[in-house]
Each structure stands twice: as C-alpha cells, then as structure tokens.
Amino acid sequence: MTTTTGRTGGVQRVDLTDPQPAAGRSYHRLTLAERTFIETALNAEVPWSLRKIARHLGVSPSTVSREVRRHSVDRPGQPRWHTQGPARLYHAMMGHYATMRYRHAARGGKLDDPLIRHLVVERLNARYSPQQVAGRLRVEFPDCPEVWVSHETIYQALYVQGKGSLRHELSVVKALRSGRTGRVPQSKLPRRSSRPWLAGARLSDRPAEVADRAVPGHWEGDLVVGPDSSGLVTLVERQTRFALIGRLPGSRESATVIDVMRGLIEGLPEALRQTITWDQGQEMAQHADFTVATGCRLFFCDPHSPWQRGSNENLNGLIRDFYPKGTNFNRVTDQEVLQMQDLLNDRPRRTLEFRTPRERLDELISGVALAP
Known part of the structure; x- marks a missing residue:
C-alpha cells in the first residue's frame, strides 16, 4: 500500500509483484515472477545462459548477472549454472525479500x-x-x-x-x-550518583565475617515510619536477634536519625558494635558522623534487596503486630516503645533453640567482660 496526503489522499493498494522503477531512474526492477523464471531457467536440465535469460525478460544481461551474483548461495557438490568454483544456487525468494528490505530501508x-x-x-x-x-x-x-x-x-x-x-x-x-509519549534522553556518560555517601560503604565492602553470623556485634537497621514524619529506628543484632528500638521525635532527617541510633548503641561494649547494615535511604546520608562518634561502620544493601537485611525485616513485621501501618508514632510514648522492645527481646526464638535474644546477648556481654 501507498499513502498520499491532501483532500483526496488515502491508502492505495500496490501489487508488489509489478515492476516499480524508482523515480528518475531508467533501470528495470525485477518482479518476483521474473526472479522465479531466472531460478527455473538456471536449474533447467540444460541451464540457460544469462544472456538468453536477459533477452527473454527484456532486460540488460548485467541486470540478470548482478541479480544472480547477489542472491546465490554456495552449495558444494551440486553442479548448477556455472562450471568454475564451488556450485551455487540462486534463490528467487531470497532476492525478492532482500530487495524488499532495501526498499523499506529507503522509505x-x-x-x-x-x-x-x-x-x-x-x-x-x-x-x-x-x-x-x-x-x-x-x-x-x-x-x-x-x-x-x-x-x-x-x-x-x-x-x-x-x-x-x-x-x-x-x-x-x-x-x-x-x-x-516521549523517550527520556539517555546520556552516554556514566550516571552521576545521587548518593555519593554510598562510596566505600556498599554491601560488597562489608567484612566477609558478617555474612555467616558467627561473629557477634553486627547489626541490621531500618525505619518503621508513620504519618506526620513520625517513625521508629529499629536495630537487630544478627547473631542473637536482640532488638533496640528508638522513637523519632517528629522528624526523619538524617541528623535526627543518627542521634537516635547513637543513643541506642552507645551503652554496648565496643566489641558488640562492629557494623550496621542499612538500606539506601536518605536518612543515612550523614552516616560518617555516626561512625566517628561510635566507631561502628555502616554498610548499605543493594537497591530493592530487603532479603539482605532479613533479620531486620522480620523484626519490623513483629513491630507491626503492636503498631499497624498508619500508626502515628508521635502519639506513642517512649515508655510504650521500651515495653514493646522488652517483650520482643524476652520472646523465645526457634532459631535460638528457644532461648531468648536477651539471654543470648547477656551471654555475649559476660564473655566480653571476662575476656582478658
């Protein structure tokens, strides 16, 4: 089909097998029927010469020669229309579709x-x-x-x-x-990071000893948020599942979150505050200040990978049993948060062989105190 514009424009059907010379050119464009004739003549019991085929079709011998040369494939062992070099087989359909592709590219x-x-x-x-x-x-x-x-x-x-x-x-x-309705331009330059504070603190930079939970003192953290910029800071120790929970004072800015976290862990022995694994939220943009103040390094998970902080995800789910989504934590007292924390830490866990997180942490603290 062809499309024309204007008052009488529209779509008109075009027979693709008819000769269609390009505008301003005098050469003859071979049709599918003519290409099929070339293929039949070349594969006859007594193959026709290219000049004889050209005379029959009323075209130049160079037109037939160029068509056969361009759209033939090697078929060793099968004698065809020429006697020198490897045998070749001309395909009419291959020539036709190749020409169609050329025309489509031009249009x-x-x-x-x-x-x-x-x-x-x-x-x-x-x-x-x-x-x-x-x-x-x-x-x-x-x-x-x-x-x-x-x-x-x-x-x-x-x-x-x-x-x-x-x-x-x-x-x-x-x-x-x-x-x-439009494409977003893509620069060929590397994307500039919107979180430069992640440099050197990604999960791949975290010590390997953290992964198997064999060494205590490594924590996972996140926020449990509510309306009006309210929320809780939640930390859980990876080996003992001991939880530390602090309420945010009506702000989720980085400095506020850092201050609450610092207050949660500063009473722990130094050996039990080695690292914290967090997601890539902006609330940790000032994590370097936290590391300087506490000696505890922060590392950040890959985007959209909550399983890399599985213990903390589980803790946050338990917190939602106490405070469902939509809870305004500005209306929750610090005493109520502390009571919830105690209940969670005194709950026996199957993964701890039904010991409680508090019991396991007390054992670690006693071990640290007795260590020379």
Whole structure:
C-alpha cells in the first residue's frame, strides 16, 4: 500500500509483484515472477545462459548477472549454472525479500510493509510490549526472517512521528505500560550518583565475617515510619536477634536519625558494635558522623534487596503486630516503645533453640567482660 496526503489522499493498494522503477531512474526492477523464471531457467536440465535469460525478460544481461551474483548461495557438490568454483544456487525468494528490505530501508523501515505493520499493530492492541511483539514474531514465523522486526524499530514508530506514527493506529489508550509519549534522553556518560555517601560503604565492602553470623556485634537497621514524619529506628543484632528500638521525635532527617541510633548503641561494649547494615535511604546520608562518634561502620544493601537485611525485616513485621501501618508514632510514648522492645527481646526464638535474644546477648556481654 501507498499513502498520499491532501483532500483526496488515502491508502492505495500496490501489487508488489509489478515492476516499480524508482523515480528518475531508467533501470528495470525485477518482479518476483521474473526472479522465479531466472531460478527455473538456471536449474533447467540444460541451464540457460544469462544472456538468453536477459533477452527473454527484456532486460540488460548485467541486470540478470548482478541479480544472480547477489542472491546465490554456495552449495558444494551440486553442479548448477556455472562450471568454475564451488556450485551455487540462486534463490528467487531470497532476492525478492532482500530487495524488499532495501526498499523499506529507503522509505523508513520494515513497518512500511503493510503485512508487518498489521502484525505489529495487532499485538500492540493486545497489550504486548514492543519487546514481546518482536520476540513473538520470531516464535510465530521462525522461517520468515523478513517479517521479524526489532523492538527498537517499534519504539521509534511509537515515539517519532516521522518514523510511522503507529500510535494513531492503535485501539488501546496507552501504547506502552509507562504511558510515556516521549523517550527520556539517555546520556552516554556514566550516571552521576545521587548518593555519593554510598562510596566505600556498599554491601560488597562489608567484612566477609558478617555474612555467616558467627561473629557477634553486627547489626541490621531500618525505619518503621508513620504519618506526620513520625517513625521508629529499629536495630537487630544478627547473631542473637536482640532488638533496640528508638522513637523519632517528629522528624526523619538524617541528623535526627543518627542521634537516635547513637543513643541506642552507645551503652554496648565496643566489641558488640562492629557494623550496621542499612538500606539506601536518605536518612543515612550523614552516616560518617555516626561512625566517628561510635566507631561502628555502616554498610548499605543493594537497591530493592530487603532479603539482605532479613533479620531486620522480620523484626519490623513483629513491630507491626503492636503498631499497624498508619500508626502515628508521635502519639506513642517512649515508655510504650521500651515495653514493646522488652517483650520482643524476652520472646523465645526457634532459631535460638528457644532461648531468648536477651539471654543470648547477656551471654555475649559476660564473655566480653571476662575476656582478658
């Protein structure tokens, strides 16, 4: 099909097998029927010469020669239309589709082909993503690479008006799940970090001894938040599951969180305050001040990886049994928070062979006190 604009414009069907010389050129464009004749003549019992084929088709011998040379493949051991070098087999369909690809490239891409365009639009209307469309076409037409189209081509047709404007042919409101109508420019330069304070404090920088819980003094921490900037600072020791919980005084700024954390651990022996593992929240932007004041280093999990602080995630779930989501912690007293902390630390745990976190921590503190 071709598309014309103006008052009488529209879509007109075009027979792709008819000769279509390009504007301003005098050479003859071979049709699929003519290419099929070339293939038949070359594979006849007595193969035709290229000049004889050219005379029959009414074209220049160089046209036939160039077509055969470009669209033949090596087939060793099978004598074909020439006698020197490895035998070659000319494919009419290969030549036809190769030419179609050249024409599509000149006009703007594969989506100018009405069949391919229909296949893409149909699947986009079924709410496929461009990547799913591209992958599905390869599954449904494994032997027809001429109908394959890359997801980038589809994105271009959706975003760029001059590339095909697929958006106007869709029946769905949103062509993409994101709902975007334009692409976000991507710089080729490395992305500048919005959290420079993570440098040297990522999980990969944490001592290896922390991972197996064999050495005490390593903690996990996070915030349990509520409305009006309220929240709790929660810390749990990885080996004993002992919890320290402090209420924030109506602010979740970094300096406030650091002060509450410092108050929670400053009474512990130095051997029991080695590291704290936290998520990448902005409340820890001033963690260097905390390390200087307490000697306890902070390390940060990978994004969206709560399992890297599994003990703390479990503790926060237990806290929600006391204070469900939506609780305003500004209306909770410090005494109530301390009472909850005591209840959690005096609760026997299966992972501790039904000992309590407080019992296990007391054993560690006694060991530290008795150590020379």
